[in-house]
Amino acid sequence: MKLKKNYMKKLTALVLGGLMTTTMASAAMAESVDMTLEESVRTALDNNYSIKQQEAEYDSAVWARHQARRSFGPTVNWQSTATKMGGKYNDKLSLSRNYGNTLSLTMPIYTGGQLEGAIKAADLAMNANELGLELSKQKVKAATMSAYYQALQAKNQIKVAQDSVNTLTEHLKNVNAQYTVGTVAKSDVLGTQVQMANAEQNLINAKNSYDVAIASLNNVMGLPTDTELNLTDSLDYNVYEIPLEECTAYARSNRPDVLIADYQVAIAEAGVQQAKAGYMPKVSAQASKSWAGDSPFGSEETDPRYQNNNNWTAGVVVSWDIWDNNVTQSKVNQSKAAVAKAEAAAENTRQSGDLEVRTAYLNLKAAEKSINTTQVAVDKAQEDYKIAQVRYAAGVGTNLDVMDAEEKLAQAQTNYYTALYNYNSSKAALDKAMGIMVDLDVSKLALPQEAAK
Template sequence: MKTYRFKKLSAMVCAGLMSLSVASMAMAAESMDVNIEDCVQMALNNNHTIKSALADYDAAVWKRHEARRTAGPTLNWTSAARRIGGAAPNDANVNALYSNTVAVSMPIYTGGQLEASMRAADLGLDASEIAIEATKQSIKAKTQAAYFKALNCRNQIKVSQESVNTIEEHLKNVNAQYSVGTVAKTDVLASQVQLSNAQLGLVSAKNNYNVAIAALNNVIGQPADTNLNLKDELDYNPYEISLDSCTQYARDNRPDILAADYKVKIAKAQEDIAGAGNKPKVNAEVSRSFAGEKPFGSDTKQTDFYYSQNTWYMGLGMSWNIFDNNVTQAKVKQSEAATLKAEENAKSLRENSDLEVRTAYLNLNAAAQSIDTAKVAVEKAKEDYKIAQVRYTAGVGTNLDVMDAESKLTTAQSNYYNALYQYNSSKADLDRAMGIMVDLDVNKFKAEPKKN
């Protein structure tokens, strides 16, 4: 008796623990109502690639700061402590010598090197900001693609569920006729097989939807088990902009093309930096030096300059690397090659941009035409299925006709939703190919930055 009670108590405890575990899992899976704008915003806020691009922008800000500060004054302090041995001049008994020099210097003329460095840093900062926009556009397009795929998978569930419901109703009709002996057993078996296939299709459709939601969660930075309730539907809004207009817009606004143009300008600035190696450099400098037996002062008792000094000077200094065995020339040639490469990359990007816009535009038009065709096919398939049902009920049609009509109806409905999906996806691809801005004013990047 005690053993029975113990087993019963153990079973109750295990059941309670399992209930708590299931409840915890249910609580852990968060539910969220979202539309496509919500998903895009979450992706922009959470994406690691965008955060990495922002870090590159911060680095460009400090590189610009470095270039500008290089043109300003610098303060340098040099100090040394030495132990002295051997015979000293004038029989001076000196064992230690300390020296300190404080100097302030500032470049006056660098042959254009500093100016070119600042120009390159300014251009690099703008290019970095454009790169952030390009990354955002890519993430937006990726999010839209994942969202539209999830919507299509949800629609395919609807199609599969309607197929199951339709075949179940037909199976009831077949069973009713079989019970009164008007149809053969083979009709029942064939309808049952078709129902099983439709149920398998429904299972597959639900799984595809779950996978699509998990992928969307990954893109927008949410836990994979988050239940997303998508508030949008795949629809058809005609696109009325011409191909030429789309192509020209992309040439003028695509961030990767703008960034490529900036890289050409940066390469040309690097040419000026390299060429400055053959030009003279002029610096202004003020310094104070003092040395002696004391760490921070001269020894007034010693008159020999070797042991005691307290001097200052100010003036200009010039250096000119007249001949460096053609090292500067080699750097200039490297910079010119880099400029040529940047120019060719910019041309290639423009050509690829035209191709991407044309491809997306043609895909969009093809999908639009497919929507109209698929919509007509759905209406005809519905009518054909009704006729097949009526003929079968009247005894003048076969069960195979009904099943074939139902299969065609399911295919037509699936094709219609696929066409809507292709249209919306192609529209998102076209927006990305054109460079539709997310949150950047592109006009300020179409001219070279002003010099401060």
């Protein structure tokens, strides 16, 4: 019996300990994390897998460039053979072994521009991939800022909904008090209660939208979706003074995708250079040494026949396809078509960039105007609601007037916060459209204007 009691005590302690541990863990998980906009962007840049993928692409391009440059150096090749031969000789079975070894060195001297074109293309591809990495970072930054602003907008909508609930709660108290003394009808109480229920439902929906927005922001940042965040920044308004023309010009010089498109043109032109190498002769220096015998690595001392199978060569080899049935011409024409395709794609990228900049800029300016007008509307709606309340309390206004004024106030506040959201999100979209750098000064990688055409 005593053993059973001790066992039960230990079991209870373990259960309570487990519950306490779970509670502490839950409390730790429930603790919110303060997050500024800048911190959210940096977190996303550190965790995003598309960036990691682009980093691997850049590393691959670096090694491809290394490979292309090394192709202009010497190569040393070792070849070894071992054969066994059998048959009859003078009605006697014969079996012999033969070993051969060749050590050769080859170095290109002139390739007609083929290796030079390959090296140029590899250099360009490496820079294009570095620009691609910056482009990936800019996309992640824009997506993070958009998600952060959406969460702030959802947070503001909670404030609007909560203000409506608070306002209607006070008004309902006033209506009940007047109904108790018989100065208003029952319909006023019922109407206010319905309006109150609708406001509470709006508050529930607003909180749910905020939870979804936070989960989306966590997903963009690479954090667990249930991480609780305390967004410390707000939707602010600062006048944007840069004119559209300057924004467009900046985008044409700094957008990574525009610069990448120019690089694709230059890479295609390097391909033409490589294709034209088929018209030219190829010159290389070669040297080799070979030996053969009955043993894998025979020597003059152990195999007298070895000295008759030991030789070396050194010289220059020239090869020229004088007629290749127009294969080279076909390659050249194909490469020129690739250049035309790349040039068309580059121009399309520039025009798409111009449109993206203009769209974001116009949205920004429209939101900027809306901020001023909606702020005035909020002030007037607040004044109108106060007047409606005073009139109702004095018995010269109706409950419908109060309900209508409250709805207009909530709508005006919603419009104001929406204008702030549109302004900030349009500003983020404009930064991305212009190619505002994240980690790389892309202007240093811009091709000369002649090469970019």
